[in-house]
Amino acid sequence: MSQSRTIITYLVDGNPQWVKTVEFSNRLIKGISMTRKDFSVALKSRPELWFSGIYFLLWEDELGNKIAYLWQATILGKRLNDHYKNTDKDFWNTAIAFTYKDGTLNESDINFLEKELILAATQANRYKIQNGNSWNNWLIQEYRKPDMEEFIEDLKILIANLGFNILHPLVSSYEIAEESNLYYIHWRWSNAKGMYTEEWFIVLKGSVWSGELVTSEIKRQGYAYKDRPILLSEWIIKEEWDKIIFLENHLFASPSRASCIVLGRASNGRTERKDNNGKTLDENERQ
Secondary structure (H helix, E strand, O other), X not given: OOOOOOEEEEEOOOOOOOOEEEEEOOOOEEEEEEEOOOHHHHHHHOHHHHOOEEEEEEEEOOOOOEEEEEEEEOOHHHHHHHHHHOHHHOOOOEEEEEEEOOOOOOHHHXXXXXXXXXXXXXXXXXXXXXXXXXXXXXOOOHHHHHHHHHHHHHHHHHHHHOOOOOOOOOOOHHHHHOHHHEEEEEEOOEEEEEEEEOOEEEEOOOOEEEOOOOHHHHHHOOHXXXXXXXXXXXXXXXXXXXXXXXXXXXXXXXXXXXHHHHHOOOOOHHHHOEOOXXXXXXXXXXX
């Protein structure tokens, strides 16, 4: 069981959509979240932005893909202001910066953090990481490394609390190994496996189903008709002869949307998906 934690969230202007800070009462790490619209005001009012630290720029592209740019800066406010003024890069809509409250992060610290966090975000595979892998080879002092590893674990919790699960994998190998967590759907020769989580429904890598769409799905232009081309273009699924295969774990907004994609027809994922004991997702949830 995870350890209980207390997070202090401070709404700077009393507005949850405006600038806010997040921190633990017993840790040095502190996060500042701001929209692009409010950045200039935050820059003038938040002293933490003049410390060294790590920052995330977050946005969605025209297809709804979540995109992130992650970097470090010896003066957070100065670097963020450069992004803000650059009209060629006006795509981001949210910035989140993390630092130590006492300003003691040094250049070796933030270079280590940058490299490790880009790696974690890439492996989590929730966002498309705009700046790719970091080739930063800066060495960190041995006594400092445990502190920075703790910083990363704390940051994962704080940024998720702000509503951005950029550093958390969709599903762990342990959860997949637990048969009680899994749901299956079989129709014709389709064989898809998924998990119902607090974030809705995840179809697991390797799930296979027929590439055929039923006539009624084409006529009504449902989820399968609209979403399959997008998933193909993003290499989340691939076509192989007369079947389609999931190339990675993928989160859907609902169990029904996931089963429609798999079956190529209208489907109620709560009643068509069953666990190892033959119980539907709906039956288990009601129980």
